[in-house]
Amino acid sequence: MKAPRRATPGDAAALRDLVLAAYTPWVAIIGRQPGxxxxxxTARIAAGEAWVVDxxxxxxxxxxxxxxxxxLLIDNVAVAPEAQGIGLGRTLMALAEAEARRRGHARLWLYTHxxxxxxxxxxxxxxxxxxxRAEQSGFARVFMAKALDAPE
Structure with a gap:
């Protein structure tokens, strides 16, 4: 498995397709497209907020x-259906922790339906x-957080 890298403008369409494939099974469960x-x-990549795995x-x-x-907000984690179950999600979550520490954050947070x-x-x-838990943008969300240990 390749290491995550920052997404580039040329990744926008493939990133969108990946997210659609990863989240499509949830549409029937929650009754609408997840956020x-x-x-x-394209905007996420331009803002430097997107990382991808090739x-x-x-x-x-x-x-x-x-x-x-x-x-640091983990706004979205997406794994292609054919790559689920091999630890890629955990790799991406570890990247988030490392990035939070690098940026000086003491906390990671996220939400899910x-x-x-x-x-x-x-x-x-x-x-x-x-x-x-709260309703946000019409979604019933569960908010979660993880405190990071102080750097050694």
Whole structure:
């Protein structure tokens, strides 16, 4: 598996396609397209917020990271259906932790739809704790955070 790299403008269409493939199974579960399916990946790339992982047939994974006053936001993690279950999601989450530390954040945070229960379980396993639930942009979201250890 290749290491994650910053996305470039030429990745925008492939990134959008990857996200659509990764999130399509959730549409029937939550009753509409999840937010990442309608995001502007050209803008995310231009802002330096997108990282991708290349595979033989195209992009296999991506993560969108956004600096916020509350810490580094993991806005989106997407893994191609054919690459799920091989640890790519964990690799991307480790990148987020390293990037948060590099940027001087003491906290990572994220949100997921409350019906995406497998995501909540996975994030709990990775050390994230639920901070609250709220409706945001018409979505019932579970907000989670992870405090980072102080650098040694």
């Amino acid at each position: 990442p399916m309608t995001d502007d990946y 595979g033989a047939g195209g992009l296999l994974g991506a993560i969108i990271l956004e600096d916020t006053p509350d810490g 409350e019906k995406m229960t497998s995501n909540v379980i996975l994030y709990n396993r990775l050390g994230y704790v639920e901070t609250h």
